[in-house]
Amino acid sequence: MLTLTEPRANSDRLVTTPPAPTTAGVVHIFTADVSDAPIYHPMLTWAETARAEREPDDHAFALAIVSAGLLRHAAAMLTGMPASSADIGHWCRLCRTVGDHGRPVAFDPSGRTIPSVYLSCARAGDTVLVAASAHASVGIDTVEPTSVPADGQPRLSLCEQEQGFFDRVSAENRDSWWLRTWVRKEAILKATGLGLALAPSQLDVSGGILHSWPRELDHDVSDGVQLVDLDRVPGGQIAAVAFLGPRRPMVVAANPPRPFFLAAGRSGHRPAMVVTRHASRVMDPRLSA
Numbered sequence: 001m002l003t004l005t006e007p008r009a010n011s012d013r014l015v016t017t018p019p020a021p022t023t024a025g026v027v028h029i030f031t032a033d034v035s036d037a038p039i040y041h042p043m044l045t046w047a048e049t050a051r052a053e054r055e056p057d058d059h060a061f062a063l064a065i066v067s068a069g070l071l072r073h074a075a076a077m078l079t080g081m082p083a084s085s086a087d088i089g090h091w092c093r094l095c096r097t098v099g100d101h102g103r104p105v106a107f108d109p110s111g112r113t114i115p116s117v118y119l120s121c122a123r124a125g126d127t128v129l130v131a132a133s134a135h136a137s138v139g140i141d142t143v144e145p146t147s148v149p150a151d152g153q154p155r156l157s158l159c160e161q162e163q164g165f166f167d168r169v170s171a172e173n174r175d176s177w178w179l180r181t182w183v184r185k186e187a188i189l190k191a192t193g194l195g196l197a198l199a200p201s202q203l204d205v206s207g208g209i210l211h212s213w214p215r216e217l218d219h220d221v222s223d224g225v226q227l228v229d230l231d232r233v234p235g236g237q238i239a240a241v242a243f244l245g246p247r248r249p250m251v252v253a254a255n256p257p258r259p260f261f262l263a264a265g266r267s268g269h270r271p272a273m274v275v276t277r278h279a280s281r282v283m284d285p286r287l288s289a
């Protein structure tokens, strides 16, 4: 079990100090609460705010504001540019266009996507999580631990092998087992940029390892997939990160630095997260093709 440490903060810029960029396989995890929305709102562009305004209610709007702000922080940390200059858009792999849906991407000042910035964002309850890496594509997903799957949802989302495990889990642990499995699958699908375009039942993530996948993902997973469960997420959510690469990444907490929150009248304290349990392992696609 690896306890994540507080990030070091620059005093005059809204970026944290990242590990040396040559470090292989680092994933930075940012967390924020919906109550931080008033802090983030002023830093967003008209387009980002307009996108958030399409959410169905005030709570979802506030989460969208926080998500956009955290994505800026993540891009700023990876590129060294101030968060206020980070330009975030969304790219849909299926439509092959930049628009209002799809995975988050960062743009340079000339409007081109920055290839070495990989971002993913997830929200549940009052919490927003952003995963960012300069090394390989990442996906993050989260759910409330008290979520109850809809009737038939576990059956529909599990492959045959997983259904066998599901049937053997005790009744009281079945929902949490399924939620954990669900976020792992979603994290992988988000890392590939396909999201719910593929049925989660086409993946087998038994034991926290990707064992099988549909042919559409052959290219995405050719170097391996690392699954890392996140525990002690500040809001208590169940969460997982997927990293498309051959080796387990170092996962570090990288919240916006203290000066940012101090300036906003907040303590800046964020509880440390713990990365745990089903430690990801190197996956050799040849073994499970």
Ligand SMILES: [Zn+2]
Binding pocket: 092, 093, 094, 095, 096, 101, 102
């Ligand atoms: Zn699309």
